[in-house]
Amino acid sequence: MSVVAHLPHRTLSLADEEASSPPAMELTGRRRMSAAERSLAETIYQEFRADPRHEEFVLGCLNCGECTTGCPAARFYDFSPREMLQIAANGDATTLWDALQEKIWSCCQCYTCNMRCRFGNDIAGIISVMRELSVRHGVESTRRTLAPFGRSLTLLMTVGTQVSSDMIQPDFFRDWGPFATGSDKAWDVSPEIMRKAIPIDVLQTTRSAWEVSVQTSLELFRIYEETGVLDMLRGLDPDLTEMLVDIIEERREEFREARETHRARLETMRGPVATFQG
């Protein structure tokens, strides 16, 4: 079964349907939006267009489709970087909103599209701006799309890495690397093998990659706090965020204790000392 089948699909309650204003999208076959969705979509759209990166990343488009040609995601999903760029360049609040629902999450941020683009667009970059907005505003579909990735997120937020070095084995990534490119067999990999490339059941993994020092872990988390990443995540998944905060609080406590013990030991040897205030 394709991975896309596991992704949550949008459902619409009857109340939503009734609350929606006149069916502007009816003719295009798209579903109606509720008044609340409409207003959120508009806010996101305004922020998107005002983002300085928009001007920098989106230059123009010849509709040549070369970005899509090299895009691995376009092979498997109803997705194309050209479409994303078109939406970024010419779309309105509704088309942007539609893209946020599912499509932007098909991209694996490999940046092949940027390399191919004849116009010099930063397509991967503008997709990540869309994702950022989607997370920042806690878009419901984003919440559901990201829900299965709680484990990855937890690792990223607490130890800063999600894949350990010994997961990167040629057998698990048959569609990658010099032996895959240029060969018409590149996509002839069985789904079982492709599946192995997704390190969910972390085969043969040493735990060492996730054993970072407490201090590194705390510094990392401080960065997430200071840069607003944690607040973004709170809007999206408050439960996960609380859990992360708990984990980190525990580590902070651990760290403080260790520091005190260390300080006490040093002081008995050579008097008062200053230490890191992390």
Add this chain to the structure above:
Amino acid sequence: MNPVLVLGGGPAGLSAAAELASLGAPALLVEKENYLGGNPKRWHYSLLAPDLKPAEEVLGELLRKVEGNPRVETRLETTVTQVEPAGKGFRVSLRTRETLETREVGACILATGFDHFDSRRKYEYGYGRYPDVLDFKELEGMIHDDRILRPSDGAVPKRIAWILCVGSRDLQVGNTWCCRMGCAVSIKQAVEIRQKHPEIDAYVYYMDIRTYGLWEDLYWKSMQQYGVKFIRGRIGQITMAEGGKRLVATGEDTILSRPTEVPFDMIVLASGMEPGHGTQEAAKLFHLPVGPEGFLTPKVADINPVDSGIPGLYLAGAATGPKAIPDSVTEGMGAALRAFQYARD
């Protein structure tokens, strides 16, 4: 009256020399190759778009006016290596492999032309590696000789694709301009092949079809009468399939919004136009400014496209930008007229 130097023996240069002669002025036609006729001759252009008139006929007419004309002195395999002002005109050094000669000329016309883009630079198309990926100028020769055969094994191709804008409209190779003729020439080639060999399928991959002005007729006819198929999207890569026997073109069908991957027996690249080597040399020799694209720039392009801004020095043809043969011929005439007026009094 000192002769007018015409540098370059392609359509623009031939036209300029012929026009000077008809005005009664002596012309000194200098060409670095050992033949006249420029790129059309070099690559054996077959029929010319849009009227499908044989290139030989068009060039032949120009050549007849020049060759054997007592007012036109033609120097083949000759380059200009030095130039300095002399009175109102110029003193130029003409070099052949054996000789070096200095001449005084009343005015100069630069008709140094273009070079086709070297398609090897688009490495993702495998030109130069896969024998069945051709540049469209090579196909011109094949059509001219009516030998449409796969270079790899001599078989008759069943399905041919044209890729437009190769080395044009492409920031990655630094050529952002449109070649102006790639669409028309490719469509013309597809039509020629379908006319003679209706069993061969012809596909054209395009971003926009730029058969501007009256040339649009060719585009319509190619679909209506000859069944040429058009797919919107630029092919992103060519690979080999079937054990290295068949080419596969991968791209996006941007109208249907889905990736496409189609096997072809032959793929033809519509390589763009770049400022020719001769044009670059001429720019250095005459200390002329070039535009961001590397072509020579007329002083006031919209009012007088043939004036270089330097008195007595005129420009014609594809040296100032991609141009079709009729436009080059027109500019050759214009430059001849201006040079004649300048050198006469």
